[in-house]
């Protein structure tokens with residue numbers, strides 16, 4: 438996949454109208470993809486340890502089954518999983534396929550980012566946003582958590598990165614962050630009034646029984662903070678595209694889960710993953726998506 442994407446990148450016609458395979462952007466794209474694979478591996482550690490309040494640097498990763506430290510040779514993104522056939526070398530405990538998928542997805546998204554930005558500073562913003570969104574998808578799907586380090590920390594990072602040459606500028610970034618959070622806050626307020634009126638109570642997911650109130654507004658506080666983060670990175674136009682995509686994806690998936698998955702109306706579905714996917718779509722396909730929306734609206 439990475440190779441295909443890279444080849445796609447190399448198919449850009451140079452100024453003389455000839456294909457020029459070895460140039461700085463293409464070399465950069467290959468390294469960005471490899472870098473993304475290893476960042477994905479690091480994000481696996483983040484997803485596992487940060488919610489538990491553990492350090493992400495020490496101790497070194499160990500098998501949760503037998504506790505044996507994972508050797509560097511067994512810690513190569515995607516490759517080691519395939520060579521070990523998804524099992525611990527020591528105790529043969531099954532390794533979740535989530536790990537190589539996280540690595541692969543991060544690698545592919547970093548490759549796409551490099552193809553978009555070329556060898557330039559905006560790549561940093563792309564890469565940071567992608568890494569944050571990958572963590573959101575994992576933690577929200579698995580544990581109904583969007584870490585403050587990711588949402589609030591991400592918003593701050595987005596605002597600071599907007600200062601880079603070619604960036605949004607601090608004011609645009611800051612205003613979009615605040616507007617994004619306010620928009621989601623309004624949705625939460627509106628939804629909780631509506632649901633109260635209709636006497637619909639959302640069941641808190643397992644492990645969150647004592648935080649039931651958090652789930653009574655469609656959007657959680659994590660989603661509101663995440664909206665600020667996405668706004669800070671994307672700026673107004675792309676943020677609108679990202680949120681719109683998130684709501685469409687959420688509606689489609691929610692409907693599908695009720696029809697095929699036997700989900701009830703009052704079972705909460707984490708919304709963070711839809712926002713994360715929406716943000717990634719807006720990042721890479723903002724303009725074509727905008728045209729699709731315009732056509733939908735007539």
Ligand SMILES: [Zn+2]
Pocket residue numbers: 500501502503504505525526527528529530
């Ligand atoms: Zn083991």
